[in-house]
Amino acid sequence: MGIRTLIQQKSSFNPVVIGITLLFVSVIFVAALLTPAAMQEVLNAAKEAVFRHFSWFYVLTFSLFLLFLILLCISNLGSIKLGADEEGPEFSFMSWLAMLFAAGMGVGLMFFGVAEPLSHYAAPVSSGQAKEAMLHSVFHWGFHAWAAYGIIALALAYFGFRYKLPLALRSCFYPLLKDRINGRLGDAVDVLALIATLFGIITSLGLGAAQLGSGLQQLGWIRENSFSMQIAVIFAVMGMAALSAASGVGKGVKMLSEANLVLASLLLLFVLSSGPTLYLLSAFSDNLGYYLSNIVRLSFKTFVYEPENTGWFTGWTILYWAWWCSWAPFVGLFIARISRGRTIREFAFGVLAIPSIFSVLWFTVFGNSAIWLDTHGASGALAALTSTPEKLLFAFLEYLPLSALSSVVALIVIALFFITSADSGIYVLNNMASRDKSIASPKWQAVMWALMMALVTIALLGSGGLGALQTMTLLASLPFSVLMILMAFSLWRALEADKKYFSAQVTPTSxxxxxxxxxxxxxxxxxxxxxxxxxxxxxxxxxxxxxxxxxxxxxxxxxxxxxxxxxxxxxxxxxxxxxxxxxxxxxxxxxxxxxxxxxxxxxxxxxxxxxxxxxxxxxxxxxxxxxxxxxxxxxxxxxxxxxxxxxxxxxxxxxxxxxxxxxxxxxxxxx
Known part of the structure; x- marks a missing residue:
């Protein structure tokens, strides 16, 4: 029995897609494990090459994604439904908004809510102005990030619910490839998406592991947030995620997600009420207005005329744009599944506006509070920790009342986000690697993905820390961003044909x-x-x-x-x-x-x-x-x-x- 036949009989995998993906990941894993120094040197060189030659490409691409969605909103194409014309929304408007709100949360907001504004505040690009620091933080987590998610989510939902194609990325290229989406070109799409998504999730796992370790250390439950402790955290969390994914207990995961959303909201309200409340409420209005008034300027800015800030720009904005590209299939599939029956106009507005406004609120409460505390009592102690961002959230909570309780809540929120993200990640990876999206994946595949993500995360953390994870995300997302441009073009062609088809009248002859x-x-x-x-x-x-x-x-x-x-x-x-x-x-x-x-x-x-x-x-x-x-x-x-x-x-x-x-x-x- 050949390997191809064995894969088809014992798994739901597409042999070509899983074979190429495993080969690529194995090469990265072995190189990081056996030659960490050489691996780090190669990654650094590759990162510098991408920064030097493709920063402009990332900037223009994300701005075009945002313009594309806005154009769909204001055009007559915005009235097209994600489903049949007579089909109503699967969820009520408020339930749908609540789920979009939940999608905007994650390990990233917990990790960067305090760390990013403080980092920008200390950087020359903000010149010590809290307003500028908050602007850059909100810009990275606002409309542009959700435009990337929205492009893929819209394409998946449209071709899945309107064309009745499988809810898979290859389906998004049907207007360009027609039935060839079921051949090698479709396999190539899935491979690029699978690799980009895999390293995007791995980066989030690395961030979560580092922050969980710091939280345990801050609470005095462990002596040191060592590399071995982070390995233990990764295996523990991935083990629970694999168990959840293999058991198929979707209702339990849904309950955990809802409970986590409540806990995160309570933590937000606690910081708002125990911090400088009136200052934060005023800052929220100011941050939102300042962001909206500067969005065009920032959307196309490459810092070519400010070479002294180029390092900051590539190390933050470009890495973020790469990270959002790699997360787009993951988040996009979730958004697509809950958006059946919505019009494109309603979809685009909800996906762009709701999570972005929440991100402004989150960074205002945590970021502005941290900057205010650092300049009104902490005497720069928080800013001094920006080189170790995983410690900042818990160090920040120490300056607020009930710090022990709030730190425990934060730790639970991070852990639950970690587990649910990994669980959802396993599902998405199985979907991308499957030869038939309707086939239920065997339980052992969940364990395989969990083990693979844990091992690669550990290997990359060992060879270069969080920087190595971010670099792999940067490299994997570059070809996928090109694929996203083609996807947007394919979607546009399909929507134009859709409008002509459904608006066509019988000939006057009749x-x-x-x-x-x-x-x-x-x-x-x-x-x-x-x-x-x-x-x-x-x-x-x-x-x-x-x-x-x-x-x-x-x-x-x-x-x-x-x-x-x-x-x-x-x-x-x-x-x-x-x-x-x-x-x-x-x-x-x-x-x-x-x-x-x-x-x-x-x-x-x-x-x-x-x-x-x-x-x-x-x-x-x-x-x-x-x-x-x-x-x-x-x-x-x-x-x-x-x-x-x-x-x-x-x-x-x-x-x-x-x-x-x-x-x-x-x-x-x-x-």
Whole structure:
């Protein structure tokens, strides 16, 4: 039995996807374990190369993601639903907002809520101004981060619920790849997403392990937050996550997540009430307004004119943008699953606004409090710990009342975020690596992912600390960010096609159908018209109809009527013109228009009437430039009726708005 067959029989894995991923991860693991110094040197060189050559790319990419979602919101595409048109939202609006609120929380906010504002406050980029320090913190966790999540979540939800494709990243490229998403190109998409997501989760695990160790040390439960202690924490947490994922107790995980959200909110309220409350409430308004007023400037800023701050910029903003890219499939899949039935406009607003505003609130309460305490009593003691950010949250809580209790609550919140994130991460990784998204994964796969993430996290922490984890995230997310751009383009194409499809009306020709001569009409519909067929229609149907009507208008009603023939032109045409002295002439024309037929339609045996890659139709055109329509199925009498319908419209417009518009054009032509 071959390895491929064994994988297919004993697991839900796609052999190609899991094989390439395991090979890549194994190389990283072995290199970090056997040659940590060389590994660190290689990672540093790679990081510097990315910073030097691709920082601008990350900046523009994230700004384009945000602009893309805003554009969808304000365009007519925003009314498209993530599901069938008649389908309602799966969750109530408030429940949906609550889940988005929960998605905005995580190990990252617990780790950086205090550490990041203090770090920026001490950096030259903020010049010792709390306002600038808070601006940069909020910018990193605000709209741009959630735009990256929103792009993937929207694409997953749209193609999953509207196209009825599997809820998988490869499905997001259907407009570009069609059925090839099920082949090697689809496998390549899953491999890039799997590797990027894996290292994004691993980075979060490293941060969580370091902070949990510091919390245990701060509470006096351990003597030292050593590397061996962090290894023990990682294995303990990943063991619980694997047990939870393998048991499939989704309800229990949901209850833990909800309890954790309550605890995090209580911790937020505790810090708000026990700190400088009025100052924090005022700062929240100021931070939000300052962020919104500076968002355009920061969105495109690469610090090219401030070389002294380039190191800060790459070490914070670019690393964050890489981290958000790697987390986007993870968070995006969660958001997609809860957003069925929402309109795109509602989705984009909720995903961008709700979590971003909460991030502003979180950083205001924790960050502004920390800066205020550091300058009003701590005498710089907190700022001195910015080189060891994992210690800052617990050191900060020491300056507030009930520090022992609040530290225990913080420790529980971090641990629960750690466990639930790892549990959800295992599910997402299984989904990406699966050959069929509907197959339930064997329990041993949960254990495999947990063990792999634990071992790689430990190996990278041992070779270069948190910096090594961040560098791997930076490297893995770069190709995936290119994939996200293609995904946005694919989504745009699909949405445009969607709008055309669902707004398409029946042809004006069908207005005249009564059921008579239906066999003849069916025969016409099942015949792919070529240019000679349209010429025949112009000569034997359209032209006689125009001459008959034109003669009646001229002889009986005294109108100045011309019938023009352009059969030798590139686009053969005939037209009926009714001349006016002071107004725009009435023109009803029919021209030959060709359009390309997709190869797959020509090759489809179920469409035997499609024989050629080009088809032709007789399209109407008018003097006011309106979009015409196909009249190939009309008889002579029906064409006369259609011309009269358009002429009646022309006359009715002359009596009101058309008089001004048409006379103005006639004056310009005369001049």
């Amino acid at each position: 207005i005249f159908w009564t059921g008579e001569r239906w066999r003849e009409r069916l025969g016409q519909m099942m015949n792919q018209a070529q240019e000679k067929d349209i010429l025949k229609f112009l000569k034997h149907t359209a032209l006689p109809a125009m001459r008959e009507l034109g003669g009646e208008m001229s002889d009986v009603h005294g109108l100045s009527v011309q019938t023009n023939i352009f059969l030798e032109c590139e686009e053969p045409a005939v037209e009926l013109v009714i001349e006016k002295e002071t107004m725009r002439n009435f023109v009803y024309g029919i021209k030959t228009v060709g359009y390309a037929i997709a190869d797959q339609l020509v090759q489809d045996d179920n469409l035997p009437h499609i024989q050629s890659n080009m088809a032709y139709v007789p399209m109407t055109y008018f003097s006011d430039g309106r979009t015409g329509y196909d009249v190939q199925y009309m008889t002579r009498q029906e064409l006369i009726a259609d011309i009269l319908k358009q002429y009646e419209r022309y006359l009715s417009l002359l009596e009101n708005v058309g008089q001004e518009i048409m006379s103005h054009e006639q004056t310009e032509l005369a001049e």
